[in-house]
Amino acid sequence: MDNNKGQEIHVCPYCHTVNRVNSEKLHQAVCGLCKNRLDSTYYDMLGISKNASMQEVKRRYHALTKMWHPDKNSGNAHALEVFKSITHAYRVLSDPYEREAYDLTLKKQEITQIENESREPDNSNKEMDEKQFQLNLMIVLMTVCALVMIFIAWVLVRQVR
Ligand SMILES: [Zn+2]
Numbered sequence: 001m002d003n004n005k006g007q008e009i010h011v012c013p014y015c016h017t018v019n020r021v022n023s024e025k026l027h028q029a030v031c032g033l034c035k036n037r038l039d040s041t042y043y044d045m046l047g048i049s050k051n052a053s054m055q056e057v058k059r060r061y062h063a064l065t066k067m068w069h070p071d072k073n074s075g076n077a078h079a080l081e082v083f084k085s086i087t088h089a090y091r092v093l094s095d096p097y098e099r100e101a102y103d104l105t106l107k108k109q110e111i112t113q114i115e116n117e118s119r120e121p122d123n124s125n126k127e128m129d130e131k132q133f134q135l136n137l138m139i140v141l142m143t144v145c146a147l148v149m150i151f152i153a154w155v156l157v158r159q160v161r
Contacts, residue, residue, distance in 0.1 A: 010038045013045060015081045024116065034078065041106060042089035050103070054094065061090040 008023045012031035019038060021029040029038045043050050046060045064086050066072075073079030092098045 012036065012038060013040045014085050015078055016085070027113070034082075042093050042102065045086055045089045046093065050106075054096075057090065057093050061086065061094070 006022050006024060007020045010019050010021050010023075010026065010029070011017070012019060012034060014036045015031060015034045017031055017033040019029070019032055021038060026039050030036060031038055037044065043052070046052075046057065046064065048056055048060050052060075065083065068079050068083040068086060070080050070083060073083075092102050
């Protein structure tokens with residue numbers, strides 16, 4: 001078995017560490033370094049809901065920058081990366097047009113995720129097909145056996161005459 005099968009590179013949205021995860025398990029994968037979820041949205045990163053008002057977005061961002069600002073975390077590379085990430089998230093979510101475009105991409109991602117999940121039962125279908133195939137094979141073999149026996153019986157009857 002190839003362990004790397006289905007694995008993809010996912011860059012952590014918080015600290016930008018490169019992680020290799022199974023794309024099917026992305027919704028429960030966390031970053032190997034900072035332990036934040038790899039599928040975090042900009043909303044998750046700012047700790048707000050999807051319908052947060054512009055005021056809330058600003059309030060949360062200012063609270064977070066107080067925590068992660070490079071001036072307060074000198075020499076902390078991780079803090080700097082987080083600061084850059086939340087600033088990027090804030091730039092997108094504080095611009096109504098960019099936020100709308102971002103919401104659209106999130107919706108598309110959700111749809112593909114749902115499609116991927118609904119595709120899973122196909123495996124059991126395959127198993128069912130395999131069982132049906134085996135059953136059909138049995139019927140064919142039994143029919144052939146019956147035909148051979150009828151042929152033998154016919155030959156025997158001819159010899160007796
Ligand atoms: Zn991380």
